Amino acid sequence: MTANRTHVPLRQATTLELRVRYAETDQMGVVYHSHYLIWCEMGRTDHIRTLGTSYREMEAAGIRLAVMEASIRFHAPARYDDRIRVTTTLTDVSSRTVTFDYVIDNADTGERLATARTVLISLGADGRVTALPAGARQLLSRGSPGA
Amino acid sequence: MTANRTHVPLRQATTLELRVRYAETDQMGVVYHSHYLIWCEMGRTDHIRTLGTSYREMEAAGIRLAVMEASIRFHAPARYDDRIRVTTTLTDVSSRTVTFDYVIDNADTGERLATARTVLISLGADGRVTALPAGARQLLSRGSPGA
Amino acid sequence: MTANRTHVPLRQATTLELRVRYAETDQMGVVYHSHYLIWCEMGRTDHIRTLGTSYREMEAAGIRLAVMEASIRFHAPARYDDRIRVTTTLTDVSSRTVTFDYVIDNADTGERLATARTVLISLGADGRVTALPAGARQLLSRGSPGA
């Protein structure tokens, strides 16, 4: 653990369920890969809500978290009308970045479909990189497994 | 012609070409229908540019044109990698609305794929309906077939 | 009522709730208009499920319902993280087409956001227009307000 990391003792994962939209499929008969990143965004929004705020309120307070890095690995395809479960973990909070990990499963069969990670960077209302306000950092840290 | 309409003598249509993205297909093996509305937006953006301004500049000047009505009729499917031609006509400009008509063809075969119309309403920077500034209205009217 | 219409006595509307995704917003700060058509698709999928089948099963049985016409009128904007309610009514079933009407509201405030209609046409597995199989037509008719 570096001085730049917030110590938090608990690992809190949240789960979100959604159903695959027809619009999300492609002619291969499966979900087009970029939509999984949107499901991650949904998981992240939901996760932040469980911490007692919402990303909407954070933006209203002048905080922006922009995706700086995303990586995703696909294990099995999701199909139209499948029920999907997104499990989101906030794995790291630093002075300027927040990292979320995601596991995406078929909610009915439990089959692992994808795993992903996104690193978000804190921007001010002007779009420049800025330190997370202390309150936001503390609040987000409640959801991080920490050091 | 009503007093509310701007008289313009010329019908100017513009054409835009694009290639169908894999992401735009669905599991029926054809383009998912909502994407055609995005192609219309591209045609509209391109059309406004030919009038000597750009929608980007209009927004920078505090004008917003929001879609108030959209209707579209599908004649034949577009498929992945097809070259598509969007023909856009600005068919009406009133004090608060701008109407565009679109014809979407396969650029290689000439087959008619869809026809559409969108009515846009002028909003101020606060999101409220407002009259189009005279300059913008005059400029857009150059592209309208008028009364 | 024409001979081509199926008589059904009951008007059955279904409602679906969803939450606006960040990905669905645009730089105007509201939901981009084409996404409402996807919400209509979700309402339609959900509506068909309440009739005792699913569109997924219909496709597996060789039936395809392709959007032939769509029209939508926007009354007020939806915003990120809003809870949205889609009320779907199957308003007409003919030998080859199925018509759905939609009302899209803010689920918290009840504000009317949009109203839409889509006409879908029955295609065979080869993509050609074909009469709806009698069983599918009868089943869908349960959800139509009919003559």
Place this chain on the structure above:
Amino acid sequence: MTANRTHVPLRQATTLELRVRYAETDQMGVVYHSHYLIWCEMGRTDHIRTLGTSYREMEAAGIRLAVMEASIRFHAPARYDDRIRVTTTLTDVSSRTVTFDYVIDNADTGERLATARTVLISLGADGRVTALPAGARQLLSRGSPGA
């Protein structure tokens, strides 16, 4: 170089230009991150075309290349109406996978916006992992910097 890699002497990058659609922006006023993966797909499609075939023809021949891994790093935002340049390099071809690297710039300013990599896996028409046919592998290898 392992025995599993195809030796090719030349590094061939291709460039594709596109203009940012309004639909691709989000309420942060910039392009929503998942769309960059679609731009990568466009770069890939274009790149394969320069090799003398097309992904469309490959699919018609029973070959499917599904995205197995994607990673992307964002350096600066793209905005509505920006002209974007996607530079695509085919960096590796193995018996079952094809790797593409992408650099995404602002075409007018040359500013670096994003860098990405996708690893695609060869699937048969049945969706199972299968070796790339020799002809396809040889053809794709023309675009790979190889060993």
